[in-house]
Ligand SMILES: Nc1ncnc2c1ncn2[C@@H]1O[C@H](COP(=O)(O)OP(=O)(O)OP(=O)(O)O)[C@@H](O)[C@H]1O
């Protein structure tokens with residue numbers, strides 16, 4: 001039988017995490033989208049969780065970056081190197097995407113030039129066919145929604161660099177809203193707060209830890225405390241403070257107000273029949289931000305719509321791109337696709 005592709009991959013190339021699905025295997029990689037380079041030689045030192053563990057702890061010659069910003073590629077070379085590292089980790093050899101079919105998720109609302117650039121990053125590095133698909137569609141599919149029916153669904157994806165609100169029907173996006181504030185901006189807000197309130201500097205990983213341990217979107221949850229360490233800005237010495245969940249709630253609240261405004265704005269844009277469907281079906285919450293304590297209740301209280309958290313909020317986009325790899329016959333169409341016979345360009 002004619003063998004069309006060597007391998008088929010679904011990729012969620014996120015600002016915070018890269019998740020890769022391989023047809024026939026399932027999720028084969030879930031790593032932070034981080035790379036560490038030698039500042040002088042440009043040599044790759046580490047990528048993924050290994051690079052992330054160096055954040056805030058590395059000597060001056062180590063440069064650590066997130067090559068994606070707000071869901072789109074900010075540095076193409078570094079993104080390519082990171083993907084190549086991940087593929088080598090999966091395949092055990094540096095063949096990159098040679099001869100593979102790739103479905104890759106992108107934030108909704110990005111320009112055609114940005115989409116093309118993502119596809120070409122994949123094709124240039126050896127992929128035989130790259131197809132970009134809008135993230136909320138992939139996330140909804142991966143979370144188990146049937147999208148080929150004429151029923152409206154509202155998907156809210158709270159990631160690291162973007163929050164996307166989208167109303168879907170008949171396999172397409174009817175209305176959407178993207179805000180460039182999400183998990184990473186909450187971390188920065190927590191860092192700023194600790195600096196302002198306690199005259200203390202903390203690292204971004206500590207800020208994320210605070211968010212995941214005592215961060216909350218609700219005022220009614222029991223007060224929790226967390227002891228954290230940082231550097232005193234007055235005398236420069238290490239210091240420890242105790243934070244309580246209610247103060248972190250106050251820091252996160254500003255972001256939540258913006259998020260809820262975006263949900264309302266999206267509902268206002270969609271036709272009344274679909275708004276009615278959303279009332280009935282509820283909101284599907286996915287992305288890492290869905291794990292913030294109390295967020296479903298808060299959105300439910302503010303919008304009057306039921307909220308369901310996806311079973312695997314951090315993986316559902318990659319699962320959805322994987323489901324699009326030929327197995328799922330439906331009206332859902334990828335955004336665009338690019339073909340190439342260039343099978344010899346793998347690096
Ligand atoms: N328990 C938790 N509470 C709050 N936030 C969390 C929790 N667990 C993970 N997160 C946050 O989720 C974010 C990562 O989510 P996700 O992997 O969906 O983002 P991404 O897909 O990489 O980003 P984007 O879709 O914006 O490009 C991080 O900011 C992380 O801190």
Ligand SMILES: [Mg+2]
Nearest residue numbers: 014159287317
């Ligand atoms: Mg995402």
